[in-house]
Amino acid sequence: MSTENPSTRPPLIGVTTYLEQVQQGVWERRSAFVPEVYLIAVTEAGGVPVLLPPQPPSDAAVARVLDALDGLVIAGGVDVDPALYGHERDPRTQDPRHDRDAWEQALLTGAIDRDLPFLAICRGAQLLNVTLGGTLHQHLPDIVETEKYAPEPGRYGLVDVDVDPDSFLDRLLGSVGDRLTVPSYHHQAVDRVADGLTVSARSDDGVVEALELHGARFGLGLQWHPEQDAADRRIFRGLVAAAS
Template sequence: MIGISARRAPVTLRGLDITVSLAIQPHVELLAAAGCVPVVIPPLPGAAHLVARLDGLLIPGGPDVDPALYGQRAHPTTHAVGGALDTGELALLDAAYRAGLPVLAICRGMQLLNVRHGGTLHQHLPEITGDDGHQPRTTAHDFGRQPLKAAPGSRIAAVYGDDPPETACHHHQAVDRIGTGLTATAWTPDGVVEALEAPDLPFVVGVQWEAGQVADEPLHRAFAAAAATHATARRRGPEPRNHPDPQETKR
């Protein structure tokens, strides 16, 4: 059972304008195809209590992380939606760590994961790379296409083998200082960090590219396999599954 942190979005349904909590369908379909039951969890106060009943947590893409969380003022291009989403998803991550759950963090999710570990972000990537290759300035929602270099021996390298994907990205922010307990394991040619892992934990992986908005079966299958391992251990119980939190160790 995989929890997917929900996103709020306005939709028009049969002529009625409403706001819904949703997960994008490709995440649902890819995880279901890998044998999982996806569960949409609105990141509200109290939702973290559900995490102990799950076997994995997926934090998807979304709006910018509040820069106050990493000690910076907002850049003019930063579009954070306020503290409720950040607070709710940080609580979900904390609960996932306590329960020893596999975690897959995508795009904004990876950035939030890095901030949770004490890292920082580049708030406007074109000022670093000198171009808009990671978020093309077009009228359509076009993806930037970037070749990926994975670190040998990393989990990401194991997922894709000798054929790492060309990333499909659409982000104007990126990892700057890497948080305690995380390691960068994939990059684009311009040096932008495209994957983070927590090597001391069973499966904590963040990817910057739009896994889900484009099909990424190998990554979802690897995440599902880690969740299946956790589910098996949970059924055996009551062995302790609490894994050391690098941030708690630091404190």
Template structure:
């Protein structure tokens, strides 16, 4: 893809809402790890950050969407009660990202959900979450310790969109203590870890709507998911210009 920004599809990326420090300041901020920005840019997209806002999102200027990782989702969103190991939640962000997803799907924009983003996809479409995965798998390999990524081997369903991109097997960086439980009616599970954890989902009939439980932005040597997202978003950009 060309280096000119006007040739690149615009990829919106949802942002965290966290207390952050920079310089002499310690304030609430809309922030995002630069690994997401770098991955989108390396893959041919033009990254634009989408902060949490009230009301309905206007995605008319966006060609694709990344739902980024982050805090645990409020279990009230799927009718659950808080688990003792539930981490801090960000309910306004939950609501905003659900609205982002619905707006993107209404326009058939390409969507990539990353970790929490895959969980948002499932919850928004009617699914539920396991609030603390170690209760089920009796290990902590998916989140070895604070701020340390684990490594997970994932088997992908032959013939699925994600297998077309990555092949039938992949080893990926991960960091999560929650996971998809009951799958949403419109989603299909297309990847699992060896312990049965749902690792990939996709929405049939959509131009491009994939969710992965891992963190592809953390592997700078493998941008294939972001390249596929940018390619699908470039089709949307072409449609806009036609």
């Protein structure tokens, strides 16, 4: 029997995963995976990451998973299905991953109902907005006339972001009260903001970069990729602290 004080145990943080065709040695098969940088970000912040592969989102499965977790990260990935927000698919929108959309929407809905601390990153922030009734721009360069948010395949852009000084995000970052430069890789973005969400950061050309859930202990969506910033773990430390 463990004698560890429950209050000192590191919190379990669920991290959603991809489900894609993967080459592994001589094998090529569908596999669940997530970039290691997400796991490093959670562990360096003091949490224990638990991988959550896409699966049929039954009420029983979602409840069992969320009841076991202390916090949740919705990871980045491919575009959200436009049908979920009532739009026709733009030719430049990636093929939807219906299994991932359904599973992660169910996890987000359950986390919100439980007030379970969550961090939704890039695609995750977009899915949060869609789940609560918002919409997306399907190809951001059409709106802002720049490719800086995803400058080329496999390379993050650096984007200037202004944080609302009265926001939870600003307090989490230590009252930065100024502009941040953040790693970005996306060609879609929030359009109409869902009821229940507040924009707490925008880029220098007005793109929504952070969303906060009203009344949540920790309910944050970031359009940028905080896991890529190895020198700054404030976001993940905040999530783990809220989950502890």
